[in-house]
Amino acid sequence: MAASRTTPAHKVLGRLSLPERTFVADALRTETVGGVLLLLAAVAALIWANIPALHHSYQTVSHFHFGPEALGLNLSVAHWAADGLLAIFFFVAGIELKRELVAGDLKDPKAALLPVVAALCGMAVPALVYTLTNLSGDGSLAGWAVPTATDIAFALAVLAVIGTSLPSALRAFLLTLAVVDDLFAILIIAVFFTADLDFVALGGAVVGLVVFWVLLRKGVRGWYVYVPLALVIWGLMYNSGVHATIAGVAMGLMLRCTRHEDENRSPGEHIEHLVRPLSAGLAVPLFALFSAGVMVSGGALGQVFTQPETLGVVLGLVVGKAVGIFGGTWLTARFTRASLSEDLVWPDVFAVASLAGIGFTVSLLIGELAFEGDASLTDEVKAAVLTGSLVSAVLATVLLKIRNAKYRALVEFEERDDDHDGIPDIYEEHDPAYHLRMAEIHERKAAEHRRLAEVAGGAGDGDDGPA
Structure with missing residues (x-):
């Protein structure tokens, strides 16, 4: 009788490969700076808008229009920031997503299942919380998508500052989840917040994207080719009625993120390295x-906390995000052959999931789109986004501080490099060459100890004086 086979369980949130761990560390360093700048900008905006002597100037600058009217681009400063500059942010998000699809966690369908399910649950549950809150309170359902988004920069900045000793797999989980979250947020914007379509402009944008793709495949180089073309694509996308940030993520997804043998970096990684500081x-x-x-x-x-629309946003971000992401991760482990890594416990996952309630950037954008035409409600929803993001950040900080203390010793163990070759020993424990190097190191140390003992012994003999 043939022996039965069992499929080994797939460990979720297990130790990352060394290249992936290095990528996550670099991303965290960059996003920490970006998150701090984002926080300073938000505080500056609140101060500027709430000091009576300065409030008028804030409104004047925000609503100042400039740009070519003939091209349909005579926009306010606030509009340029939301539709123009934010396209750069989504361009970087597109590159990150492409990299995850071809070289990161999303390349392996089994590994991809976890962040995708977690991201979907982390969007569905906040939308459900918002909807139920507004149905019971007779509010507007237009803002159902506001609490579904996670702010990558803010969330990773908090994680980098507070969760310094958390396992790198948890950090990668949040990074990958936030990238997938951004993709679905972009789809929500494209499908639910697209105005009347101008098919001529949309067709022109599609043609521009095809030209962009062909030039990339032909190996054409030079910023003076791609930057003007990107601006044309963005302008056509804006005038088509589709939100202009879609152009950014589309171009980011087209970049090659796999390396050839003669390359230290793929074109996508190189361009992301250049553009990420700008974003x-x-x-x-x-x-x-x-x-x-x-x-x-x-x-x-x-x-x-009294209006259904704003209360729905706060509850969606604080409760819906944490419950949705944690629940999606737990269900994946419960009903598939995946299991949590032995190095982690479920409170670790909940602490990181609570960070995703920092909605900020994309939530503010969706709030503007959802309640366009109602300035008063738009501002109230923005206040709710800020409140929900702040509560989530504080809650996550408390939880991460508790979990972080546990992992300090583990981090020291994972960073140990006794053979001083620049590679943590934990990644070489199954390498015969590593054990040979370690044996040589131990033998040299033992020989040195013997030599010192002999020298000390000889010196002791000489102190005995004349016979």
Whole structure:
């Protein structure tokens, strides 16, 4: 009788490969700076908009229009920030997604299942929480998508500052989940918040994207070719009625993110390295500066928790995101052959899931689109996004501080490099060459100890004096 075979369980959130771990560490370093700048910009916006002597100037600058009217691009400063600069942010998100699809966690369908399910549940549950809150309170359902988004820069910045000793797999989980979250947020914007379509402009944008793709495949190089073409594609996409940020993510997805043998970096990685500082250091902070400037008062904050639309946003971000992501991860482990890594416990996952309630950038954008034409409700929803993001950040900080203390010793173990070859020993424990090097190191140390003992012994003999 043939022996029965069992399929080994797939470990979720297990130890990353060394290249993937290096990529996550680099992304965290960059996003930490971007998150700090984003926070400073949001605080500056709130101060600027809430000081009576400065409030008028904030409104004047935000609503100042410039740009070519003939091309349909005579936009306000706030509009340029939301539709123009934010396209750079989505361009980088597109490259990140492409990289995850071809070289990261999303390349392996089994590994991809976890962040995809977690991201979907982390969007569906907040939308459900918002909908139920507004159905019971007779509010508007137009804002159902506002609490579905996660802000990559803010969430990773908090994780990088607070969760310094958390396993790299948890950090990669949040990074991958946020990228997938962004993809679905883009789809939501494209499907549900697209105005009347101009098919001529849309056709022109599609043709531009095809030209962009052909030039990439032909190996054509030079920023002077791609930057003007990207601007044309963006302008056509904006005039088509489809949100202009779609152009950014489409171009990001077209870049090659696999390396040839003679390359240290793929074109996608190289361009992301160049553009990410522009996105994190300029585009996103400026968007926050002209989107987060809402009037805040005791009465306004009180309304956040009494109006169904704003309460739905806060509950969606704080409760819906954490429950959805944690629940999606747990269900994946419960009903598939996946199991949690032995190095982790479920409270670790919940602590990281709570970070995803920081909606900020994309949530503010969707809030503007959902309640366009109602300036008062738009500002109230923005205040709700800020409140929900702040509560999530504080909750996640407390949970991460508790979990982080546990992992400090584990991090020291994972970073140990006794043979000083630049590769942590834990990645070489199954390499025969590593054990040979370690044996040689131990033998040299033993020989050195013997030599020192002999020298000490000889010196001792000489101290005995004349016979």
